[in-house]
Amino acid sequence: MPTRKTIKKPLPSVVKNMDEWPIYKAYENPDLFLKKVKELVKKNASWILKDDVTLRNEIKNIVYQEKMRLSKTPWKSDNPKEKLFWSDIKKQIRNSKATSSENRTKEVDERILNQILDFYGTEMIADFKISSFKFAQNALPYIYSRLINSFPQIVYRLFSSVDKLYDRMKIMGDIDHIRNLQKIGTVVVVPTHYSNLDSPTIGLSLNNLGLSAFTYGAGVNLFTIKSLSRFMHNLGAYKVDRRRKHRLYIETLKSYSTIALTQDVNSLFYPGGSRSHSGKLENKLKLGLLGTVIDAQRMNLQNGNGKKIFIIPVTLNYHYVLEAKKLIEHYLKDEGKENYLEDENTTSFGLIKRAYKVITSNPGMTISFAPAIDVFGNNVNENGESYTSIGQKVEVADYFKLNGKLVKDLQRDSQYTQILGERILQEYKENTVVLSSNLVAFVAFQIIRKRFSQFSIFEILSLPKDETTIQVEEFIPVLGRVKEELIAIEKENKIILSADLELELEELMKVGINKVGSSHPKYVLRENKKGEISTQSMKLLYYYHNKLTSYGLEKYI
Amino acid sequence: MRMKKVAVIGTGNFGLALANLLAINNEVFIYARREEIVEKINEKREHKGQAIHERVTAVNDFELITKECKLIFPIVPSSNFKEMLIQLSPYLTPEHILIHGTKGLHIEVDINSVTQLDKSEVLTMSELILKQTSVVRVGCIAGPNLAKELSEKQIGGTVVASRFNEVIVEGKKALNSNVFRVYGSNEVLGVELASVLKNYIAIAAGMLEGIGYGDNSKALLITRGMAEMVFFGKAFGASEKAFMGLAGIGDLMATCNSKLSRNFRVGYQLAKGQKLSDILSDLNEVAEGIKTIKVVKLLAGYGFNSPLADALYKIVYEDWELKQGMDYLMNLPVSDDTDFFSHKDS
Numbered sequence: 001m002p003t004r005k006t007i008k009k010p011l012p013s014v015v016k017n018m019d020e021w022p023i024y025k026a027y028e029n030p031d032l033f034l035k036k037v038k039e040l041v042k043k044n045a046s047w048i049l050k051d052d053v054t055l056r057n058e059i060k061n062i063v064y065q066e067k068m069r070l071s072k073t074p075w076k077s078d079n080p081k082e083k084l085f086w087s088d089i090k091k092q093i094r095n096s097k098a099t100s101s102e103n104r105t106k107e108v109d110e111r112i113l114n115q116i117l118d119f120y121g122t123e124m125i126a127d128f129k130i131s132s133f134k135f136a137q138n139a140l141p142y143i144y145s146r147l148i149n150s151f152p153q154i155v156y157r158l159f160s161s162v163d164k165l166y167d168r169m170k171i172m173g174d175i176d177h178i179r180n181l182q183k184i185g186t187v188v189v190v191p192t193h194y195s196n197l198d199s200p201t202i203g204l205s206l207n208n209l210g211l212s213a214f215t216y217g218a219g220v221n222l223f224t225i226k227s228l229s230r231f232m233h234n235l236g237a238y239k240v241d242r243r244r245k246h247r248l249y250i251e252t253l254k255s256y257s258t259i260a261l262t263q264d265v266n267s268l269f270y271p272g273g274s275r276s277h278s279g280k281l282e283n284k285l286k287l288g289l290l291g292t293v294i295d296a297q298r299m300n301l302q303n304g305n306g307k308k309i310f311i312i313p314v315t316l317n318y319h320y321v322l323e324a325k326k327l328i329e330h331y332l333k334d335e336g337k338e339n340y341l342e343d344e345n346t347t348s349f350g351l352i353k354r355a356y357k358v359i360t361s362n363p364g365m366t367i368s369f370a371p372a373i374d375v376f377g378n379n380v381n382e383n384g385e386s387y388t389s390i391g392q393k394v395e396v397a398d399y400f401k402l403n404g405k406l407v408k409d410l411q412r413d414s415q416y417t418q419i420l421g422e423r424i425l426q427e428y429k430e431n432t433v434v435l436s437s438n439l440v441a442f443v444a445f446q447i448i449r450k451r452f453s454q455f456s457i458f459e460i461l462s463l464p465k466d467e468t469t470i471q472v473e474e475f476i477p478v479l480g481r482v483k484e485e486l487i488a489i490e491k492e493n494k495i496i497l498s499a500d501l502e503l504e505l506e507e508l509m510k511v512g513i514n515k516v517g518s519s520h521p522k523y524v525l526r527e528n529k530k531g532e533i534s535t536q537s538m539k540l541l542y543y544y545h546n547k548l549t550s551y552g553l554e555k556y557i
Numbered sequence: 558m559r560m561k562k563v564a565v566i567g568t569g570n571f572g573l574a575l576a577n578l579l580a581i582n583n584e585v586f587i588y589a590r591r592e593e594i595v596e597k598i599n600e601k602r603e604h605k606g607q608a609i610h611e612r613v614t615a616v617n618d619f620e621l622i623t624k625e626c627k628l629i630f631p632i633v634p635s636s637n638f639k640e641m642l643i644q645l646s647p648y649l650t651p652e653h654i655l656i657h658g659t660k661g662l663h664i665e666v667d668i669n670s671v672t673q674l675d676k677s678e679v680l681t682m683s684e685l686i687l688k689q690t691s692v693v694r695v696g697c698i699a700g701p702n703l704a705k706e707l708s709e710k711q712i713g714g715t716v717v718a719s720r721f722n723e724v725i726v727e728g729k730k731a732l733n734s735n736v737f738r739v740y741g742s743n744e745v746l747g748v749e750l751a752s753v754l755k756n757y758i759a760i761a762a763g764m765l766e767g768i769g770y771g772d773n774s775k776a777l778l779i780t781r782g783m784a785e786m787v788f789f790g791k792a793f794g795a796s797e798k799a800f801m802g803l804a805g806i807g808d809l810m811a812t813c814n815s816k817l818s819r820n821f822r823v824g825y826q827l828a829k830g831q832k833l834s835d836i837l838s839d840l841n842e843v844a845e846g847i848k849t850i851k852v853v854k855l856l857a858g859y860g861f862n863s864p865l866a867d868a869l870y871k872i873v874y875e876d877w878e879l880k881q882g883m884d885y886l887m888n889l890p891v892s893d894d895t896d897f898f899s900h901k902d903s
Contacts, residue, residue: 376651376693388691390646398652399693402723403561403627411722412694419693 004496006172010141011210014182021212022186022264023128023236033259034121040255041117041248044410048113048248055109056093062116062246063089069243077220077229085119120252124238126215132234133213140204171205172433172496173369177382178312181372182211184384185308186264188293189214192282192314192428193270195321202268202314203235205367215260216268217253217289236265254292261296264307271424277331279324279546281315281428290424291417297375298400298408308384308396311420313370313427317498319437319515321543328543332461366435366498370427376416377423429550430493434486436500440512441544443479444470444525444533446557461538468538472531476505481556483508489551516544560584560612563731564622564629566641568594568615570704571658572632573607578707579630580610581734586622587615607708623648628656628727630698631682635661635845638682642689649690656696656717656728657682660752661845662852674855676793681749696724697745698732699752699804701811703818707737714738716803718748740803747799750790755809756846757853757869758782760824762813764872764879767828778865779809785865787897789853792861797897820846827872828879847873864889 018024026033042049048058066086070078089112096108181187191202199218206214217240223229233239238256241249260267273286293309300307321327373379376399378386386394399416400406448468452460483505489495500511513533517524522536524544535541564586565576576587589595598604598615609615616622622629623645633641638659649655663685665678680688683695696719707713717728717739725741733739742748761782765774783806787797799805812818816825823844826836837844850873853866868886871877 390689390691392646392691394651394691398650401652402727404652409723415720416693 003174003176004172005175006170007175007208010208011175011179013210013212014179015212018130018133018213021128023213023215023266024130026215026260026263026265027126027128027236030125030127033263034118034125036259037121037252037255038114038117040259041251044255045248045251052106052109055113056105058248059089059109059112059116060093062248063093065246066244073243075221075243077222077224079123089115116248117252120249121256124240124252124256126236126238127234128213128215128236129234132231136203136231136235137207140200140207168364169201169204170364170366170498171208171369172366173312173314173431174371175209175369178369178372179210180382181310181380181384182266185310186261186296187211187214187266187372188261188309188311189266189268190271190290190311190313190424191268192316193272193275194279194316194318195275195323197322198270198275198316201316201365201367205314206266206268209369212266214266214268217257250288254288254295257289257292258295258299261292261309262299262303271421275323275327277327279321279328279543281432281547281550282425283550285421285424287414287417287421290421291414293375294413294416294420297396298406298413301397301400302406302408306397309375310372310380310384311375311424312372313424313431315368315370315428315431315433317366317368317433317435317438317547319364319435320517320519322519324517324540324543325520325537328539332458332539366433368431368433368496370431373420373423373427375420377420429495431496432547433496433498434501434548435498435515436503436508436512437516438544438547439482439486439501440479440509440525441516441541442548442553443475443482443557444535445538445541445545446554447474447478448538450557457542461542463538465534465536468535470533472509472527472533475509475533478557479509480505482553485553485556486551495551561628561731562586562626564588564626565632566622566629566645567632567634568598568604569632569634570605570607570708571702572630573604573609574702574704574707575630575632575658575698575732576613577607577610578734578737579731580612581736583612583731585610585613586626587613588619588622589615589617592617607704619645619648623650623653627652628654628731630656630658631686632658635659635663635682635848638685639663639689642686646690649692651691651693653692654694654696654724654727655686655690655692656698656719656724657686658698658702660699660756662753662849664852668848668851668855671855673858674852676856676859679852679856681746681753683745683749694721694724695719695745696721696728697749697752698728699748699808701803701807703811703815705817710736712736712738714740714803714807716740716742716748716807718742718745718799718804720745742799742802742804744796744799744802746793747790747795747797748802748804750793750795751786751800751802751805752808753845753849754786754789754853755782755805755812756820756844757849757866758786758809759812759818759820760827760844760846760850760873761865761869763818763821763824763826764828765824766821767825768879775813779806779813782813782865783809784895784897785863788861789863791897792859800897819844823847833873850874 015021048055063086070083092108092112096105189202189206191198213236215236215238218232218237220239220241223232223239240253257267269289271285271290272282276282293311297309371379374386374396376396378388378394380386386396388394397406447470449460452463483501486495486497490497500508503511513525513527517540520540524537524540525533525535527533561583563579563583565572565579566588568587568589572587576585579585587598589598594604595615595617598609602609631641659682663680663682664674683697686692686695696717698715698717700715702713702715714737717725719725720743729739729741758778761778762775765778783800786805787800790800791797812821815821819840823836823846827833850866850869853863854870864886868882872879872882
């Protein structure tokens, strides 16, 4: 059983000299980094190099898709020179058709492929500037504490705000173990994803753990303000354009991540893909980028360095999610359909503007680091050695061996990725922190649902206010039953209860009601003087309730 | 070139037949629990009426076989499978590949003391391997593989199923020969369930034979039996595909038409008026179908359609007359002929 603790202040860096950090070393020579990426893409994208006809058709297809993207969904963040680049590629194809022999055409196409890969790589690549990092390290806690605390703007309080920050931003987990693993191998953090604030939240948390800086993919839409974009770039953010769906781009992205991992660079992905629209805990993961940890682990073994990669699932638990209304409405309208909300409205400036809104009365959050696992989902001990669920020690190399030799097998690795994904989902579930806000939302919504058990979710969500009012006397016993069950689940280490849950039921109810989605223009829950609990937004109530729907608590209503 | 070494665990009829088939392409270790069987196989080169191939060596040492062989075929009755894994597990690593050939389920509770089962309490053998060992690359072998015919080198075929293509390829390399064709499938759950469920259909087929019914009746039984297997499989997350292959329809045709099948013989003798307890004690080996009937009954809460298993349960466990069971089945409403294709996944 891991020793879980909460940190109250930032811990010193595990590796003190920043110029020894792998991220610094990897990005110190961007040309070499991109050369490795390019080589790996060509190795993995054998389909494109299958024969001359395929290569030409694929290139034509890419050019078509890129030109369509630029004309149909142009974004401000688009590189102004990009149009010219694709027109030039098109011209090269046309010229080669008119003038070249067969051999010559192949040569031209391979040159074009290199140009495209260079273009993607140059656009994608991040940097790591020690000065930018130091600045962020000093400034971010202050900025962030202003964001999530609600002090009056009095100067003398400014300096106490960082301490207050940790009252509202709780970071918990087996911190010593994680710091120890940083000395042994590469750390990959895979958080749940609820809000655009997740990245600054997790960034600050990782810094407070004293880990070497992380590289991470950030949507190109976040790179609109030049200075901020530069700043993110200098802090290890590589650009990801989610509008690009074709295989070569995806392969480049995956190879980028793999190379970063083989260079020992700590990495961060959101394996759920986009933010959880429903507010539910992730129940399905996107395995593309996650698979790169398996690739990288195998490559580390084949290269002979054997450096181990450790995965740390993280759950982010908020009382208030800034964009909850938009997310849940999108979920209800378009249930089950894959869709990114990151359009141009989610620019970096938009994000700052929205985050600023949170300044008023944010009740805080808990960031819970799950125990580390290896890339096959095995537990790891303090020395980074792997143990299966039945306590058997295993070597990661054995998973890649066939008849005694390390063998690359992409189909096998895709199965390992699925196994890892299942384990991450299990860790999310077991390391979710039950906040008073989620609990009261769950109880309130389920009471209403039971009242109208023959109604569909959509009918329940459009009930008039007087039908959804709950008497406190009705609410408290149900809250008691659900809380009891949660205590039982926690005893089996299948969930974590926040300190609020130690409160007496009435107090717990009041605290939860007060905190749930506290900054939305419409209140999620409120108790009036007559002892009636009501909501102004069934949709938001449903959203905050959803966090606890995967624990079988419904039968205690 | 040196031959690859592979291992078989279990010296039942199928284990022995498989070891002989593997010996065509490999050096084979066969593990026996009892020393006297090891000696008998190694010295007399014969066991249970089967001649043993010269490249088969019997051993009683898990450490030896796991060290020498990375590809292992456990062929042990489901009731002993967990115990075997507990002993084998310390020697296994994720480098090993296990392809089991056990047509049964492992139930985590005593089925005689419960009134219903939860899905989580029912494990296929590959799920049990994943739970009890560090092996991840797991597969199963299933199909119309009546041990006696295999031992006579009659031509036959089988399916190796695994989520890992690598396991299928290794299984094929080890087993494929000019007398035995090995097909591959990624539908491991479907293949495992098909190979378990056909056991009780075979009991019903034996009953039909026992009361003297002919080919029409049996064809009806096999076809609707397969539909019932598909309904069950879908309720547990398997696709219908595996049921159309060698482990499904292939194995059904063999076991429902052969007196070599233990399950078929149980049904046949029940129809002839013998008592179940007497039949089972004469049989010496396990008739998985009897257990499967009960397991299917205890899982009824999952809402699949299993009239045949219901009728067999009443006959085997509640002393219904055979005729009562037949009347029950023949008076049920009839559905669409190929309803198992249109049955929606839940």
